[in-house]
Amino acid sequence: MTTxxxxxxxxxxxxxxxxxxxxxxxxxxxxxxxxxxxxxxxVMGVDSDPAKVAALSEGIVPFFEPGLPELIRTHVASxxxxxxxxIVEATAFADVHFICVGTPQARGSNAANLSYVEEATRxxxxxxxxDGIIVGKSTVPVGTGARLRSIVAGIVPAxxxxxxxxxxxFLREGKAVDDTLTPDRIVLGGTTALSEAVMREVxxxxxxxxxxxxxxxxxxxxLVKVSANAFLATKISFINAIAEVCEAAGADVxxxxxxxxxxxxIGRQFLNAGLGxxxxxxxxxIRALIHRAGELGATKAASLLQQVDExxxxxxxxxxxxxxxxxxxxVLNRRIGVLGAxxxxxxxxVRDSPALNVAAALHLRGAQVxxxxxxxxxxxxxxxxxxxxxxxxxxxxxxxxxxxxxxxWEEFNSIDAAxxxxxxxxxxxIDARNCLDAAHWRAAGWRFTGLGVAxxxxxxxxxxxxxxxxxxxxx
Ligand SMILES: NC(=O)C1=CN([C@@H]2O[C@H](COP(=O)(O)OP(=O)(O)OC[C@H]3O[C@@H](n4cnc5c(N)ncnc54)[C@H](O)[C@@H]3O)[C@@H](O)[C@H]2O)C=CC1
Ligand SMILES: O=C(O)[C@H]1O[C@H](OP(=O)(O)OP(=O)(O)OC[C@H]2O[C@@H](n3ccc(=O)[nH]c3=O)[C@H](O)[C@@H]2O)[C@H](O)[C@@H](O)[C@@H]1O
Numbered sequence: 001m002t003t004x005x006x007x008x009x010x011x012x013x014x015x016x017x018x019x020x021x022x023x024x025x026x027x028x029x030x031x032x033x034x035x036x037x038x039x040x041x042x043v044m045g046v047d048s049d050p051a052k053v054a055a056l057s058e059g060i061v062p063f064f065e066p067g068l069p070e071l072i073r074t075h076v077a078s079x080x081x082x083x084x085x086x087i088v089e090a091t092a093f094a095d096v097h098f099i100c101v102g103t104p105q106a107r108g109s110n111a112a113n114l115s116y117v118e119e120a121t122r123x124x125x126x127x128x129x130x131d132g133i134i135v136g137k138s139t140v141p142v143g144t145g146a147r148l149r150s151i152v153a154g155i156v157p158a159x160x161x162x163x164x165x166x167x168x169x170f171l172r173e174g175k176a177v178d179d180t181l182t183p184d185r186i187v188l189g190g191t192t193a194l195s196e197a198v199m200r201e202v203x204x205x206x207x208x209x210x211x212x213x214x215x216x217x218x219x220x221x222x223l224v225k226v227s228a229n230a231f232l233a234t235k236i237s238f239i240n241a242i243a244e245v246c247e248a249a250g251a252d253v254x255x256x257x258x259x260x261x262x263x264x265x266i267g268r269q270f271l272n273a274g275l276g277x278x279x280x281x282x283x284x285x286i287r288a289l290i291h292r293a294g295e296l297g298a299t300k301a302a303s304l305l306q307q308v309d310e311x312x313x314x315x316x317x318x319x320x321x322x323x324x325x326x327x328x329x330x331v332l333n334r335r336i337g338v339l340g341a342x343x344x345x346x347x348x349x350v351r352d353s354p355a356l357n358v359a360a361a362l363h364l365r366g367a368q369v370x371x372x373x374x375x376x377x378x379x380x381x382x383x384x385x386x387x388x389x390x391x392x393x394x395x396x397x398x399x400x401x402x403x404x405x406x407x408x409w410e411e412f413n414s415i416d417a418a419x420x421x422x423x424x425x426x427x428x429x430i431d432a433r434n435c436l437d438a439a440h441w442r443a444a445g446w447r448f449t450g451l452g453v454a455x456x457x458x459x460x461x462x463x464x465x466x467x468x469x470x471x472x473x474x475x
Contacts, residue, residue: 039181117136138445166218171416278343342409363386
């Protein structure tokens, strides 16, 4: 890199202020590009999908993410944010190149498919026209950064200096804008003094409000990310395992989770028992970690996470079985109203959605499944075109033999249970996200079942040999 003494870190890259490229403008990249523009940088988003680039260039976000369309429109209009399909244009424009392409689960394996990350990194490196920093943001198995470094070293044009560092992302869909503008932490793996200084300039806004910066080596940065997702997944499977005990013992997992959550060492978040986790990240990230840990001979992590995955997937089967049972042993020709298709509320993302998994499985068993989701009907329709989609809760519920609540959209809390009872064939509801007020539904005459709570009809069991039992009045 430039050896004279630069006034600012970005001047060392030959820029007055680093200009940013974001390669891959999906859920992560589009949000990151918009947030960088919001922080005052000139940004070019690059995507190989021309339709996505065309939409984003017009300020249209091709997926549902609260607050993102406004941010994109603002900065497309301000001229700070551009989109292109041309990597050559982006490498000529920018000094800091964020790699934000997908790392899906490989077909037929638990491993991550790294072909997109590798191709995106290669295309940046081979087209560099001036010194720059390549910043990996995609979630990758440990060891990927080191491998990419050697690839980059072999193809970067002569006379150009570049560094490759890793800066994993922790945003949640549905809260992506806030999470990007005000992250919990900024992890920087494998930086030199120069790249650290440039990244501190890039993240000056969140750093100024106290966001901690964690500097570490490349493998630690890669592992922080997948461990965070693995821990969140473990918390969810833990509570779902305890939910099974609660149900068997007549306890209430919701109350239990609230009580656990008061212990700040545990915390209440990610202790909602129910249908379990899905989405484009948690499932594939724990599987990639199982695979990588296995390759590294780290068998304890692999076997722990294997259990987490198995418990999680068994929740989907549990709900399928509950629906079959509610229909008297077979769902053939029974009408099932499904509320929710997205993998969680506030998104239209249906990648590995537990809701769609359950809905499709029941459809394959001969049920007439009608799905309503406030935002995800179109994405769900693209993935499962043979299922039937409704425009409202009422349409999905009409003549149903059972209703399944599979995504906890806020809207479902304001359903008038009494009015809905009038239009169903049978007033039976399974709340697989434990998000509804059971008392409200039962009072309106519904047979209501949640997960991790004992069936309401059970009478309390008091062992005869317990002398206190004589003191308990018989109801
Ligand atoms: N979605 C999320 O909430 C988060 C995702 N991540 C990670 O970020 C990465 C991206 O995830 P998503 O944004 O969800 O995926 P996505 O599938 O929504 O977006 C990836 C984008 O990259 C584009 N692309 C692929 N190869 C390309 C190339 N060579 N050049 C230019 N564009 C290319 C695709 O067309 C697509 O638009 C993954 O590793 C994921 O694990 C990390 C944190 C949060
Ligand atoms: O790597 C990623 O892509 C991201 O993955 C998750 O974010 P996200 O996939 O958007 O969704 P979460 O909010 O984590 O929810 C994941 C799944 O867990 C389920 N969940 C969540 C919480 C809970 O208590 N119970 C539960 O079943 C949700 O319904 C959902 O299906 C992480 O929370 C982010 O920090 C991370 O950046």
